[in-house]
Amino acid sequence: MTSDSRLEKILSRGDFAVTSECGPPRGADPEVIQKKGALIKDSVDAINVTDNQTSVVRMSSFSSCVILKQMGINPVLQMVTRDRNRIAIQSDILGAAALGINNILCLSGDHQKFGDHGKAKNVYDLDSIHLIQTVKQMRDEGKFLGGDDIKGKPRFFIGAAANPFADPFEFRVVRLAKKVAAGAQFIQTQCIYNLDRFKQWMQLVRDRGLHEKVHILGGVTPMKSLGMANYMKKMVPGMDVPDNLIARLKGVPKEKQADEGIKISVETIQQLREIKGVHGVHIMAIEWEEMVPGITQEAGLLPRPKVE
Amino acid sequence: MIIGKGKPIKNILAMIENCSKIIVAGCRGCVTVCSAGGEKEVGILSAALSLARETDGKPIEIKEVTLERQCDPEYLETIRSFVDEYEAVVSIACGAGVQFMAEKFRKIPMYPGIDTNFIGVTETQGVWTERCQACGDCKLHITGGICPISRCAKSLLNGPCGGSSKGKCEVNPEVDCGWQLIYDRLKELGKLDQLEIIIPINDWSTGRDGGPRKIIREDLTL
Amino acid sequence: MRLSYPPNIKIIQVPCTGKVDVLYLLKSFQRGADGVYVAGCMEGDCHYLTGNLRARKRVEFTKKILDEIGIGGERLEMYNMSAAQGPRFVEIAKEMTERIKKLGPNPIKRVASAALEYSATPEKKECVV
CATH class of the missing domain: 3.40.50.2300 (Response regulator)
Structure with a gap:
């Protein structure tokens, strides 16, 4: 074990893992994150907390993780390299470790143009692969990037993201290989709607033997409505929503579209479980966390295994 | 220019x-x-x-x-x-x-x-685009002659982010994804294996982060 | 065809409207023109292929400058007509004269003549190139 992470324990003993995420509030009220955490606590093994996703300012991922930790939840600290240089990043890694956070998801982050502070300066001192290397070096070698020794190594289970649907397609697996080589132990993917393309990607992953070196958790986001599906298809870069899915949602009355969206997610999870090399799912129910218990129940993922 | x-x-x-x-x-x-x-x-x-x-x-x-x-x-x-x-x-x-x-x-x-x-080129008459951010440590030999620092909106050194779509950048669909360009170029050159190499954490001190820069050529000074 | 057109128009000949530069247009206003219009060949009929199209772009660019500095872009216009369209030439000359009459004199003259006490109706002046 490289950390005390519950997620790491579950994945390394071969159980199919379930993670989810909570978006922190746009305010200082801890109850928002507590409520979200309580809703999904027993349905998942770990909960990611997004780091100012889509560059919209929110409560920090770090503090939200601490709030979840206090509730007995195993949080995954998402960290983007958009807002911090290597000094702040290493400092936050030490701080998070000190407060018992033991999962980190290393990301580059959405460009600030998408958020509510489009005039901001971005940092990108490191990219996401450098961030993986940084955490690994701090943990395994006990050294800062500058070369000095760390007194009290931070122990983390290191994660990264992969988007099998972005371009160029052939490069996506190369990039995954680089992340694995850098030290990523688990991968959470972008929302999967196009299962054929995902399977194609997984084949390339297996061809390189990467599925034996890293735990891949398939991303699942339930569609609330036809409108959301259309938005995701047209407006979100790097998102692949096939036409047959749109047609399926269109085929049911408006008030039944949410149910249909849940049904699609459950079916996706069931199909993902059958794919060799997929070791878990990451359910991102965006501002719809209350649906996670139902989805996991329907997909036969409950009860979650106990960990010592 | x-x-x-x-x-x-x-x-x-x-x-x-x-x-x-x-x-x-x-x-x-x-x-x-x-x-x-x-x-x-x-x-x-x-x-x-x-x-x-x-x-x-x-x-x-x-x-x-x-x-x-x-x-x-x-x-x-x-x-x-x-x-x-x-x-x-x-x-x-x-x-x-x-x-x-x-x-x-x-x-x-x-x-x-x-x-x-910016430092750029005349793409066609009346159209200029950026090519260089004067980082002070040129890496063009490893990226197929296309600069990831100036042509990727996030200056990523190890490949396109998840927002690269149909060759365009997530920031602006009019802007090419720099890493797609690098990929295409290395493919043309038969050097895709170069993309497997992790470009290490950058030393930004040669750029503006190191403070105002100065070059002295002793052979030329009076 | 002996057609008459308003006498306030001063014609400046150029080999092609492609020769018309932003600076020429601005200088005309600096010299006191109340309005300027560029009369080019029909689009697609330029002897030099794209001279009239480029002239139109320059006119649009100059209109923006005129708006920005308080002269007003509506004092400048681009028209296309063929050498055979005498009546059309007259029509545009009248149309532009009307437009400029409504707008009044070039603001730089208004300011200058305010000092001289604005007396008799000043002579309207337009340039056509």
Whole structure:
């Protein structure tokens, strides 16, 4: 074990893992994150907390993780390299470790143009692969990037993201290989709607033997409505929503579209479980966390295994 | 070359509001080529400023000059004999030129007439795009001759982010994804294996993060 | 065809409207023109292929400058007509004269003549190139 992470324990003993995420509030009220955490606590093994996703300012991922930790939840600290240089990043890694956070998801982050502070300066001192290397070096070698020794190594289970649907397609697996080589132990993917393309990607992953070196958790986001599906298809870069899915949602009355969206997610999870090399799912129910218990129940993922 | 773009005339008018006698100074270097600050633009800006001021009932005297370069001291000397007869200079050279003028002519204010945008190329007539951010440590030999620092919105060194879609950047669908360009180029060159290498954490100290930069060539100094 | 057109129009001949530069247009206003219009060949009929198209772009660019500095872009216009369209030439000359009459004199003259006490109706002046 490289950390005390519950997620790491579950994945390394071969159980199919379930993670989810909570978006922190746009305010200082801890109850928002507590409520979200309580809703999904027993349905998942770990909960990611997004780091100012889509560059919209929110409560920090770090503090939200601490709030979840206090509730007995195993949080995954998402960290983007958009807002911090290597000094702040290493400092936050030490701080998070000190407060018992033991999962980190290393990301580059959405460009600030998408958020509510489009005039901001971005940092990108490191990219996401450098961030993986940084955490690994701090943990395994006990050294800062500058070369000095760390007194009290931070122990983390290191994660990264992969988007099998972005371009160029052939490069996506190369990039995954680089992340694995850098030290990523688990991968959470972008929302999967196009299962054929995902399977194609997984084949390339297996061809390189990467599925034996890293735990891949398939991303699942339930569609609330036809409108959301259309938005995701047209407006979100790097998102692949096939036409047959749109047609399926269109085929049911408006008030039944949410149910249909849940049904699609459950079916996706069931199909993902059958794919060799997929070791878990990451359910991102965006501002719809209350649906996670139902989805996991329907997909036969409950009860979650106990960990010592 | 350095690419710039004229400031809104209203902004320049506000800078020279209290002046009645100014110089508009162009440069025959980069800004001539990118049609932002050459002799022709000096003429247009001067005509526009003087029309505006006449319309306002506050005519202004404008001396039009275009220096060979505003970033070399010997060319600045060509206006020294008369520069102090004026109340201000609106320079439409790049930011380096405006500053060098301000350094050399200390008695009168120096105002920028253009915004200096980037180091770039003329893609087609009238279209300029960025190519270089002067990071001080060129990596083009490993990225197929395409710079990830200037052409990726996040300056990522190890491949496209998840927002690369159909060859375009998530930030602007009109902008090419720099990493798609790198990928395509390395593919053409039969060097895709180069993408497997992790480009290490960058040393930004050679760029602006290291503070204002200076180069001294001992073999050339007097 | 002996057609008459308003006498306030001063014609400046150029080999092609592609020769018309932003600076020429601005200088016309600096010299006191109340309005300027560029009369180019029909689009697609340029002897030099794209001279008239480029002239139109320059006119549009100059209109923006005129708006910005308080002269007003509506004092400048680009028209396309063929050499055979005499009546059309007259029509445009009248149309532009009407437009400029409504707008009044070039603001730089208004300011200058305010000092001289604005007396008799000033002579309207337009340029056509």
